[in-house]
Each structure stands twice: as structure tokens, then as C-alpha cells.
Amino acid sequence: MRAASPIAVVWLLTIGPAAHAEEPPTVALTVPTAATFPNGPLGESIVRGRRYLADTPAQLPEFVGNGLACRHCHPGRNGEVGTEANAAPFVGVVGRFPQYSARHGGLITLEQRIDDCFERSLNGRALPLDHPALIDMLAYMRWLSQGVPVGAVVAGHGIPTLNLELEPDVAHGEAIYQTKCLACHGADGSGTLDADGRYLFPPLWGPQSFNNGAGMNRQTTAAGFIKHKMPFGADDSLSDAEAWDVAGFVLAHPRPLFQEPSGD
Ligand code: HEC
Numbered sequence: 114m115r116a117a118s119p120i121a122v123v124w125l126l127t128i129g130p131a132a133h134a135e136e137p138p139t140v141a142l143t144v145p146t147a148a149t150f151p152n153g154p155l156g157e158s159i160v161r162g163r164r165y166l167a168d169t170p171a172q173l174p175e176f177v178g179n180g181l182a183c184r185h186c187h188p189g190r191n192g193e194v195g196t197e198a199n200a201a202p203f204v205g206v207v208g209r210f211p212q213y214s215a216r217h218g219g220l221i222t223l224e225q226r227i228d229d230c231f232e233r234s235l236n237g238r239a240l241p242l243d244h245p246a247l248i249d250m251l252a253y254m255r256w257l258s259q260g261v262p263v264g265a266v267v268a269g270h271g272i273p274t275l276n277l278e279l280e281p282d283v284a285h286g287e288a289i290y291q292t293k294c295l296a297c298h299g300a301d302g303s304g305t306l307d308a309d310g311r312y313l314f315p316p317l318w319g320p321q322s323f324n325n326g327a328g329m330n331r332q333t334t335a336a337g338f339i340k341h342k343m344p345f346g347a348d349d350s351l352s353d354a355e356a357w358d359v360a361g362f363v364l365a366h367p368r369p370l371f372q373e374p375s376g377d
């Protein structure tokens with residue numbers, strides 16, 4: 114390779130490849146240890162934010178209309194929330210907003226994205242944008258996002274969709290549900306409560322589940338989540354056809370209706 118001419122170097126540094134909006138860089142998903150919580154008000158806010166995300170219905174009952182907590186779709190390990198690849202991790206989200214949202218037809222902030230999940234996934238209502246709990250959740254996500262460059266994408270971000278481009282075979286899905294899902298999520302999809310009345314295994318349909326405006330209500334998103342994360346403890350063990358059909362079976366059941374589904 115020839116050495117770059119001084120003119121080429123100046124071009125790279127000033128106009129450079131960045132002039133052509135190319136792919137954002139991808140970085141590894143790394144989870145900081147809780148020992149790195151800062152002291153003082155910010156550290157206290159991070160601790161509260163994690164509690165809201167882990168225990169949402171009990172902590173913010175006036176904003177939650179079902180039995181789900183954020184961690185049920187944004188799981189984490191070792192007490193953290195939103196740290197698992199392929200399950201919409203919160204690591205790195207802070208530097209990817211504001212972001213275009215097809216749902217809103219314009220740019221939205223991270224606060225608005227969180228509120229989308231309150232209105233749809235939690236079948237509840239949006240927190241006011243200056244609500245202290247929203248600030249605490251942002252503080253936690255910022256702590257998780259430390260070290261991820263602004264604009265970068267973390268490996269395993271979002272929920273990779275699965276699309277077989279055919280009608281799911283619901284009868285096949287039911288057979289899979291009975292052998293691989295029912296023990297935790299229940300014969301009637303209503304989940305399993307722990308001794309404190311929180312969902313150990315979340316509901317998949319019925320009044321305590323996400324509403325029909327939620328991202329998880331899309332066949333391709335549900336199939337992708339199930340393929341990568343379910344059955345719990347056996348990530349990526351289902352075939353594409355099994356994940357597709359069992360997602361079809363889950364979504365064939367009734368669930369709460371989103372109030373204003375237009376524009377979605
Ligand atoms: C029923 C499942 C479900 C629940 C519960 C849920 N979410 Fe989500 N969330 C999703 C899905 C699906 C997406 C879209 C993932 C994608 O873009 O691939 C998403 C996306 C997000 C994003 C954007 C992630 C990104 O990478 O752009 C944030 C932030 C978020 N949710 C926050 C929350 C918060 C906070 C809560 C609790 C108040 C919550 N979610 C509860 C399903 C859920």
C-alpha cells in the first residue's frame with residue numbers, strides 16, 4: 114500500500130468518509146459492574162431507576178395497566194435489567210437517540226421511546242417527560258451505556274426479527290407451547306406469580322399481557338424474541354419453524370386493545 118499523500122490525509126481528516134453517511138460502528142455489549150455506581154445523587158438515581166425497570170407494576174402502579182415489568186422483555190442477569198443480547202438491551206441506547214420512529218413519523222427522544230413501552234407493552238400511560246422516575250430510568254440507562262460511543266450500535270441490540278413469510282401453523286404452535294412453554298407461562302397464558310404477587314413467569318396473553326399496539330404483538334418480533342430467548346434457560350434451541358408457529362399461537366389469543374392504534 115502506498116503512503117497517503119498529505120492532501121489525502123487532509124481530506125480524510127476534514128471531509129473524510131464521514132461525509133458519506135455510512136454504517137455506524139458496532140461495539141461489544143459490555144455490562145459495567147455495580148461497583149462502578151457513582152456516589153451521591155446520581156448513584157442513588159441509578160439504583161432507583163433499576164428498581165423501576167425491574168419491578169414496574171408495584172413501583173409505578175398509576176402508569177402500568179397490566180402485570181408486566183420492563184425486565185420481562187428487557188431481561189438482565191445478576192440483578193441488572195436490559196443487559197441481554199437480542200432482547201433489546203439498554204446498553205448503548207443513550208447514544209442512539211433522538212432517533213427516527215416510523216410509529217411517530219418523526220424523531221423521538223429516549224424518554225418518548227420509554228413512554229411508548231409504558232403505553233403499549235405495559236398497557237398503561239406515558240410518564241410526563243419531567244417525571245422523576247423517568248429521569249431515574251434514564252440515569253440507569255446512561256450508566257449501562259458508559260463507554261459506548263455516541264451513535265455506535267451495540268452487538269445484539271434490539272430484537273432481531275424472524276420472518277418466514279408464511280402463515281404460522283397455529284396447531285403446530287399449540288403443540289410446541291404445550292411441551293416447551295406451558296410449564297412456566299400456564300395453560301391459559303396467564304403466567305406464574307411468585308410469593309410476593311409479582312410475575313416470576315410473565316403472562317403471554319389475556320388482560321395482564323401487552324396490548325395489540327405493542328412491538329411484541331408483531332409476529333416477526335415475537336418470533337425473533339422467542340427464537341433467541343425462549344424457552345427461558347435454553348436460548349436459541351427452537352428451530353425457526355417452531356419459533357414462528359408458537360409465536361403465531363401466542364398472538365392468536367385475545368389481549369388488551371391499544372387506545373389509538375391509528376398511525377401505527
Ligand atoms: C412486552 C414486551 C416489552 C416490555 C414489557 C417492555 N418493552 Fe421496551 N421494547 C419492546 C420491544 C419489542 C422493543 C423494540 C425492540 C427493537 O427495536 O428491536 C422495545 C424497545 C425499547 C426501547 C428502545 C431500545 C432500542 O434499542 O432502541 C427502550 C428504551 C425500551 N423498550 C424501554 C422499555 C421500558 C423502560 C420498559 C418498561 C417501562 C419496557 N421497555 C417494557 C418490548 C417491551
Ligand code: HEC
Pocket residue numbers: 181184185186188189289290293294295296297298313314315316317323329335338339342343344345346359360363
Ligand atoms: C422456564 C420457564 C420458561 C419457559 C419454559 C418459557 N418461558 Fe417465556 N419467559 C420466562 C421468563 C422468566 C421471561 C421473562 C424474561 C426473562 O427473564 O428472560 C419470559 C418471557 C417471555 C416473553 C416476553 C414477555 C411477555 O410476557 O410477553 C415471551 C413472548 C415468552 N416468554 C414466550 C415463551 C414461549 C413461546 C415459550 C415456549 C417456547 C416460553 N416463553 C418458555 C420463562 C419461561
